Amino acid sequence: MQGTQLRSYTLALLLITNAVRVVAAQFDLANYTLINFLQDVQRQDNFEQLVFAHNRNATEIATFGAAMKVGVESELHVIKDSRNMDESQFIRDAMVDLGIPVILLSELSKDFLKQHFSAALMVVVTARFFSYNHFPDFTLEHKSFRPDLLHHGPIYPQRLGDLQGYKLSFIMGGSDPRLIVYNYNGARILGGFAGHFLTTFASKRNCTLYEPLPAPSNTRFAPARDLIAAVRNGTVEISIGLTFPQRLSFDGFTYPYEHVNWCVWSPIEPDIPNYEFFWIVFEGLTFVLTLAIIFVISLVLSCALWQHGKKPDTLHFFIHDACLRGVLGQSFREIQRAPFVVRFIYLQIYALGILLTTSYNAYFATYWTSAPKQPPLRSFDDILASSKKVYMFAPEYKELFDRAEDLRKYTPMVQVESDYHRYLSTRNAFDTKYIYMIPTTKWNIFREQQKIFTTPLFRMRHDLCLYHNIPLGFPIHSNSIFAQKLNEMILETTEFGLVEYWSQISFMDLIRAGRLKFVDLSRKNEFRPMKVEDLKLVWIGLGVMCVAMVFVFLTERCCYYRRKRKTTER
Template identity: 55%
Template sequence: MKYKRILEYTLAILQLAHRANGQDIQLNWTDYNLLNFLQDIRRLHHYDQLVFAHNRNATFGAAFGELSGNALDEGGVDFESFQANRTGNVDYETEFVRYMMTELPTAVVLYDELSSFELKRHFSAALLIVVYLEEELMAQSALFKATTASCETAFLRELFQFSWHSKMINVAALCNDYQDTQQFYSYTHLPDFALEYKHLSAELLYRGPIFPYRLSNWQGYKLPYIIGGGDPRVIVYEYDRRRVVGGFAGHFLVTFAHKYNFTLYEPLPIKSYTKFPPSQDLIKAVRNNTVEISVALTFPNIPLDGFSYPYEQVNWCVWTPVEADIPNYDFFWIVFEGMTFLLVLGAIIVISLVLSCALWQHNSKPDLLRFVIHDACLRGVIGQSFRELSRAPFVIRFIYMQIYVLGILLTTSYNAYFAAYWTSAPKVAPLRTFDDILQSNKKIYMFAPEYNELIGRAADLRKYIPMFYIESDYHKYLATRDAYDTKYLYMIPTTKWRIYREQQKVFTTPIFRLRADLCFYYNIPLGFPIHSNSVLAKILQDMVLETAQSGLTDYWMRIGFWS
């Protein structure tokens, strides 16, 4: 089982004290025991739960029985013969845990190599872990490595280096000889590893701190990081013969390093200032402990494990070409397209039929074709002259008048629409929904990992799979999108739109526009990949909130184009 730390305070106990009788702090160290130490830590550094962890394969009972020496009068439990009674019906370990719960008082959680849950998913972060260690390091493979009761320097270094690699900063080791030495042991890794020997004095135990807060000043600690993604989040350039990391994510990293006194260290330097690896590929460098943080904002997991507090919130929307103007030669026929043409044709046929019937009644028999489209009606409607019947009766003259009125209305409307189209050309019908895109001949050009994120998180979008064109080459994808290739539609975050909007101001007319009404996701939280139990998580969260509250984040986003 892989041990995962989520602790604000962690205590490593090499051997349990001689007895646990719950007495108050005494200057007489012969009466000072483990329980007193836990009470002092709770008073100086509050914790909500106490986690008692050890390997069940270790001979905890035997070692505890040898060290107890005295009975616990309050609990009525004889720990002096702990080893002998281990096979009996009394569970002395449970009795001891109950006694700690009574005397502290706080909730106690038993944790061993058989535990299969992560503490942070069930308890608050204010935990104190007590770990019993007794076997050699090489003999243990689960939970916590252990050793004998010796507090030699070599062992302490090995123990605390293991604690550092396990992302535990606040660790104290209390040995079985503490009554003689009156000290306990800790360590610091800022900026370099060093053991700390702390004296068990009344001043320390009353006023503390037993665990000093170290995260406010990292004393020049080398923080390994890696750069990836793209602009405007990260923009790297040279100025005055030195490399500058810009962009709103790059500015955040530099400011974060200045505030907490980090020295930025790049174990995997980028090969180009313009071509970065995709952000999803850099998560591996964090997970295998090559770097502490990736300066490449990425879609987080749900729940947010292994990522910082969200630094950027974006809408993921479609970026479409601006609708093109209809060609000029189409103006001649689009005026009467569709229903307008059918209405005019129907009116001509009806008037032709009525006119032909009226002429038939007045002994002027027309041809059969003129019952459908009479030449006089057709000529009159389009504004041409035609031959009238001489001395026509009133009914025929009234029909001629209708033809004149229809011709005036038709020619006037046609000329008005035609002139309006020449003055302000109409556009091609826009794509209003994803279904319109699906039915059109356009494709949404997407980078493969982003496409997998989209389809993987929303099963209802799988019906739109045919409208995507997937590109696995990240740099080819960026080159096609940044070239404003109108052959495709694109998915972009709102922060990238700021750059494109400024770039298109040099054009006579914009080429693309952001469709806020065609977004797959709104308010997507993006964070920095970090270790699952990174010691940077709390100060990163504080920094994200402070920069957002002060307006720095928005300011860095707005100046991204000028960078």
């Protein structure tokens, strides 16, 4: 009986594809009509019902009605006038000629059946139908239409509310804090805000997570391209590795579960080297102003001495020996019985020397206890010009830089690493040798980890981002039956704040997994004595002055011997 009904459904499809013309062409039957074809099939298979299903806007049924009483050769002429034919008349004629119930399923079927057929006939026509249940295993269900059938629930119930222990296949991928896999109290835990989402979905829908492609370990997962391939070839239903859709098409992806910014994660600017403290105290305008004051005082002092009969050398008009020594806090020789003006100038030199030396010592001590930082890198051009390299994983580098042509000019600043685990170990060790590009979700973990450091090592540069608001979704089948339920749960968990909560507890998941320890990786600010290299600029200055001194000495000796020789010759 079931085979007969299935053949009757197949017969309807054959009619829609103009199977009558095919049979007539094969046997060269000029007067072979559609009703003859149905009668032959009825004698062969003895079907008990005939069902036609079509769209209201289609014209095939009207064409069939015209072909019922007309041969195949004349059918093409009848089709031209078939738009005005009554579809209900076709159903009546088919029932009379075939002697079986025939039903036309369309938008008008309900009213048509009520007007022209009795309830008993309707029961005969649709007495049996089939359904199926995909969960937990595929089963074909046979049902009978009864007057009280609707009182027991819908004819075709919603199956996705309870999957009845269905094995939902998935593949693991990605990195923390999205997915954190670890063993806790003898059970395998899927942590991270992506892992918590999948386990919550399985719990809510009453399904069992099944991993047909097990990961080698709790920390080694397949790359992103393998995750997508496993979904596309039907090996798994869903990939837990969040991925950015290609060409901004979400076909084969869920609704975006995470929106991230890819920004620079740069080391805190290092301290200025100690040997530069001697120079940066008098940097810029302060140094120029100090030299101008020394020049003015030297000029005034030289003029005052010249006025009172003490003519100085020409060099003293620019830098007087007494002024220079006094400003540097050294002793100098004064003239005896100096006039009031000269003594007043000497007093100014004393005051200036005290102000400069005390200010210099105060700034120097402050710099030594709390050293200033080097200037920050304010743009990608600054990074390109600096000695720092941006350390990136090869697939991430290709994914980020290939999408925008204007970023390719910054490729020289990138150091690409093909080994993913070496890249992770270098980044997670807070190696300040490099600059990194990380998503904002990863920064949340590093920010919490640095709270136990004496001093933070890195900071997130929200002003230096390659991309903003990147949507990431779970790869699924293009026509997955779970797509709607997954999208609904993504919206619900985001609305209720569960995604944010799972992101916050990812730090504790990493600690339970043993991948994060309370270890201070920062530098210790301990006291240390001054070393030779701290006086680098002092030694350089001393060397330059010594060279100048020797040069001047040799020049004076040469000039002296030259004058002496000329005197002897005379």
